[in-house]
Amino acid sequence: MADPAPIIRLRGVTKRYPGIVANDSIDMEFRQGEVHVLLGENGAGKSTLVSMLAGLQQPDEGVIEVEGVPTALSSPERALELGISTVFQHSMLVPTLTLAENAALGGRWWRNPDRRGHEARMAETAARIGVVLTPSALTGSLSLGERQQAEIVRALMRGARFLILDEATAMLTPHDAAGLGQLMRRLASEGVAVVFITHKLNEAIEYGDRVSVLRLGRKVGGIAPEEMRALTPRAATERIVHLMFGAQDAAVAAVAPPPVGADAPVVLECLALHVADATVPVSAINLTVAAAEILGIAGIDGNGQKELAEAIAGQRPISSGRIRLDGAFIDGLDVGGRRRAGLRYVTDDRLGEGTVGGFPVSINLLLKQIGDPPFWQGGIERPAKIDENARALVKAFDIRTPSIHTPAGKLSGGNIQKLLLARELTGSARAVIFAKPTYGLDLQNIAATRRRIREAAGRGCAAIVISTELDELLELAHRIAVMSQGRIVGVVPNDADARRRIGELMSGVAA
Amino acid sequence: MTTETTNLTSGGLPPRLRAALATAGLSLGPMIGAFVLSGLVLLLMKVNPFDYYGYVFQRGLLSPSGVQATLTRMGPLLLLAASLIVAFRAGLWNLGGDAQFLMGAVFVAAWAPLMVQHLPVWLVLVLSMLVSVVIGAIWGLLPAILRAYQGINEIITTLMMNFLGISLSSALVKLVFADPDTTVPQTRTLPVGDRLPVLFGSNVSSGLVIGLVVILAVHWMMTRTAFGLKLRVVGANPEAATHAGLSVPKLTLAVFAISAGLGGLAGAVAILGQYGNVRADWNPAYAFTIVPLVFLARFNGYAAIGYVFLFSALGIGSESAARRLDVPNYFTLVTVALLLVLLAVTERWAALRRARKGV
Numbered sequence: 054m055a056d057p058a059p060i061i062r063l064r065g066v067t068k069r070y071p072g073i074v075a076n077d078s079i080d081m082e083f084r085q086g087e088v089h090v091l092l093g094e095n096g097a098g099k100s101t102l103v104s105m106l107a108g109l110q111q112p113d114e115g116v117i118e119v120e121g122v123p124t125a126l127s128s129p130e131r132a133l134e135l136g137i138s139t140v141f142q143h144s145m146l147v148p149t150l151t152l153a154e155n156a157a158l159g160g161r162w163w164r165n166p167d168r169r170g171h172e173a174r175m176a177e178t179a180a181r182i183g184v185v186l187t188p189s190a191l192t193g194s195l196s197l198g199e200r201q202q203a204e205i206v207r208a209l210m211r212g213a214r215f216l217i218l219d220e221a222t223a224m225l226t227p228h229d230a231a232g233l234g235q236l237m238r239r240l241a242s243e244g245v246a247v248v249f250i251t252h253k254l255n256e257a258i259e260y261g262d263r264v265s266v267l268r269l270g271r272k273v274g275g276i277a278p279e280e281m282r283a284l285t286p287r288a289a290t291e292r293i294v295h296l297m298f299g300a301q302d303a304a305v306a307a308v309a310p311p312p313v314g315a316d317a318p319v320v321l322e323c324l325a326l327h328v329a330d331a332t333v334p335v336s337a338i339n340l341t342v343a344a345a346e347i348l349g350i351a352g353i354d355g356n357g358q359k360e361l362a363e364a365i366a367g368q369r370p371i372s373s374g375r376i377r378l379d380g381a382f383i384d385g386l387d388v389g390g391r392r393r394a395g396l397r398y399v400t401d402d403r404l405g406e407g408t409v410g411g412f413p414v415s416i417n418l419l420l421k422q423i424g425d426p427p428f429w430q431g432g433i434e435r436p437a438k439i440d441e442n443a444r445a446l447v448k449a450f451d452i453r454t455p456s457i458h459t460p461a462g463k464l465s466g467g468n469i470q471k472l473l474l475a476r477e478l479t480g481s482a483r484a485v486i487f488a489k490p491t492y493g494l495d496l497q498n499i500a501a502t503r504r505r506i507r508e509a510a511g512r513g514c515a516a517i518v519i520s521t522e523l524d525e526l527l528e529l530a531h532r533i534a535v536m537s538q539g540r541i542v543g544v545v546p547n548d549a550d551a552r553r554r555i556g557e558l559m560s561g562v563a564a
Numbered sequence: 565m566t567t568e569t570t571n572l573t574s575g576g577l578p579p580r581l582r583a584a585l586a587t588a589g590l591s592l593g594p595m596i597g598a599f600v601l602s603g604l605v606l607l608l609m610k611v612n613p614f615d616y617y618g619y620v621f622q623r624g625l626l627s628p629s630g631v632q633a634t635l636t637r638m639g640p641l642l643l644l645a646a647s648l649i650v651a652f653r654a655g656l657w658n659l660g661g662d663a664q665f666l667m668g669a670v671f672v673a674a675w676a677p678l679m680v681q682h683l684p685v686w687l688v689l690v691l692s693m694l695v696s697v698v699i700g701a702i703w704g705l706l707p708a709i710l711r712a713y714q715g716i717n718e719i720i721t722t723l724m725m726n727f728l729g730i731s732l733s734s735a736l737v738k739l740v741f742a743d744p745d746t747t748v749p750q751t752r753t754l755p756v757g758d759r760l761p762v763l764f765g766s767n768v769s770s771g772l773v774i775g776l777v778v779i780l781a782v783h784w785m786m787t788r789t790a791f792g793l794k795l796r797v798v799g800a801n802p803e804a805a806t807h808a809g810l811s812v813p814k815l816t817l818a819v820f821a822i823s824a825g826l827g828g829l830a831g832a833v834a835i836l837g838q839y840g841n842v843r844a845d846w847n848p849a850y851a852f853t854i855v856p857l858v859f860l861a862r863f864n865g866y867a868a869i870g871y872v873f874l875f876s877a878l879g880i881g882s883e884s885a886a887r888r889l890d891v892p893n894y895f896t897l898v899t900v901a902l903l904l905v906l907l908a909v910t911e912r913w914a915a916l917r918r919a920r921k922g923v
Contacts (some may be wrong), residue, residue, distance in 0.1 A: 367809070388808070389809035400807060402803070405803055406806065407807065408804060409797055409804050410800075411800055412796075412797075412800065420804065420808045421808045421809060423790050423793050423794050423797070423808070423810075424790035424791075432789050433788060434789065434790065434793070
């Protein structure tokens with residue numbers, strides 16, 4: 054086992070942003086000839102890690118060693134000099150230039166690039182790693198998969214020894230993704246160190262030599278190469294699912310809520326719901342949620358949860374199927390109509406769509422009731438009523454804000470979530486969809502948010518909680534549905550056996 | 565701004581007054597700077613800046629006939645400012661104001677002189693303004709539909725509609741609406757007695773009152789009504805608008821209808837109050853010159869009135885100064901452009917200062 058020193062080693066690398074620790078003392082090593090897969094949910098800290106390796110960000114603590122020497126990757130140019138190249142999900146090639154011209158970019162500006170020479174070198178490099186490409190082809194005429202292969206070839210032409218593929222397969226067709234996977238294997242056999250970031254477990258297992266799992270900024274575990282070879286794909290999947298979603302705090306043993314009585318009236322029903330979408334079509338969703346019941350929806354991010362929530366809320370058109378609330382069909386209503394019927398949606402995109410950052414807290418609290426009395430009379434605002442409402446909600450939901458006139462965008466993440474909860478949970482809510490309700494919050498706000506969800510259910514609301522944190526669902530939900538590739542692959546009651554069964558459903562064992 | 569001033573330790577002035585002074589300084593400083601810099605440009609042109617600005621202000625602000633001309637010109641300019649405020653606050657960059665203005669003007673100039681022979685004058689004036697609103701709105705319809713339902717950038721489409729609209733109005737004047745009694749390609753002329761009434765025995769057209777009423781109404785609508793708030797939500801964050809259940813396409817159509825309609829109305833007020841007819845080659849390009857003023861006013865109706873007054877006075881005055889000192893009319897635009905640049909610089913500087921104080 055006389056392995057050479059790892060080409061790059063991270064020692065205790067920490068990166069903080071205001072209010073959040075994006076990477077918390079990460080130790081990791083990347084070796085030549087290895088495909089090292091980085092797994093983790095959105096927000097787990099993969100992008101931050103990549104941006105530090107690419108020289109875009111500097112660690113606050115810890116060191117990055119390049120071949121055993123602590124090195125400051127102070128700029129992207131410096132990282133490139135050291136042979137560190139990154140291929141992103143979206144192509145970084147200029148579509149109106151040929152592949153060879155793209156490869157020639159970055160030369161001295163006064164020098165006329167030697168197009169023929171670049172074409173020859175590109176063809177040669179491509180042939181070496183078994184990629185078929187035409188250097189004189191116009192980039193815009195190629196598929197995304199071909200462009201990414203060209204980007205990899207370009208990186209190698211520039212002497213890359215360390216290649217980061219940041220969700221490079223996310224936008225590819227299955228055929229192109231498989232091609233990229235095989236290319237990764239060939240690169241590893243050429244001695245390149247490959248870092249592959251993906252959401253897809255099957256790719257991780259098929260192409261990876263080593264797996265590291267990030268969660269909430271920390272490295273929670275991994276699978277070493279020897280172990281990886283010994284495990285069957287299925288066993289490896291289960292290991293990874295366990296790492297990604299397994300209990301992190303045995304102390305906070307989830308006390309599953311008591312089951313809802315069988316006689317509780319059904320409040321929200323989805324009947325054979327289909328939602329057309331280019332990336333994740335949602336199909337054949339049948340769900341019922343009873344009064345006072347919390348239904349969890351588990352699954353890896355990007356498996357149609359957001360699309361489903363938006364379709365129920367009315368933001369996204371349904372291609373077929375029906376939705377019933379308290380027995381009445383609401384699929385013909387628009388967002389406002391569904392809200393008036395009692396349907397509420399707490400979005401996870403709190404700044405992007407949940408609030409208007411530049412508008413005051415008081416207006417954001419009424420964002421879904423603009424024009425409604427008593428806050429507007431005959432379409433004209435009544436500032437006294439608007440402020441009165443804001444003061445009452447700020448107090449009731451403990452929103453920490455300097456003033457009700459402070460722009461909502463200036464609040465912290467936890468307080469913005471409180472603002473959204475205040476907006477959605479007041480009035481006559483009958484059914485509430487919570488999308489990743491504790492994502493990005495600190496512990497105190499997580500606890501406060503979970504309490505609000507329980508209270509809402511306690512008042513007789515039907516609640517749907519979409520979460521990628523299995524522990525959260527085990528703590529909150531009465532039943533848990535597992536969503537994968539736009540389908541509900543199973544619904545299990547939240548009992549002692551739930552964790553194992555959900556893990557099986559996620560890894561496709563029981564599908 | 566208030567946070568900045570409370571951090572300053574000097575002085576015993578109450579914070580409100582200090583904040584007001586700071587705001588005034590941030591607005592007046594760039595204005596003085598703009599006059600100084602354009603004065604330097606005048607020096608390069610071998611023109612005495614004091615002479616130049618002396619003539620400008622004497623004519624535009626101090627002579628009775630000049631003030632009246634300044635106020636009369638404000639009418640259409642205020643309507644165009646109102647048109648832009650609605651659109652810009654809703655995040656829609658309607659830059660097609662020139663064509664909307666001209667189309668409104670051409671149709672009114674074609675129809676009003678004929679109708680006064682059959683209908684009471686007041687009715688003709690009211691109907692003419694309605695016609696201009698409808699014509700302007702129609703000219704804004706195509707960019708509106710493309711933006712609302714296809715997501716096509718309205719900057720490009722409204723600019724293209726400008727080329728079409730300016731050429732079409734010229735063609736209409738020459739081919740369809742031409743006055744058969746003259747050899748010059750122009751529409752029939754609305755007799756002076758049948759135009760918008762003048763104010764209190766002066767020569768100021770009541771178009772000024774229409775402009776003031778409309779821009780104040782627009783300001784009130786955007787800041788105080790539910791409809792205006794909905795438009796501002798669409799402008800500030802379209803995703804949030806969709807999430808809150810607002811119909812972004814329908815609101816987009818409404819914004820374009822109002823904005824382009826006001827553009828057309830501005831054309832009508834220019835014809836009915838001031839010009840009386842349209843020549844085939846006429847295009848004052850008011851809408852484009854108003855764009856920087858609306859930005860300077862930060863989409864605020866009251867501030868826009870102030871800037872429009874200043875610009876109008878500079879414009880009228882520079883016409884007089886141009887004749888005497890041989891400085892092109894367009895020199896006013898140099899002053900406005902310098903003002904815009906200096907204001908941006910001041911704003912950036914103030915933001916940096918706030919950032920350094922760690923606010």
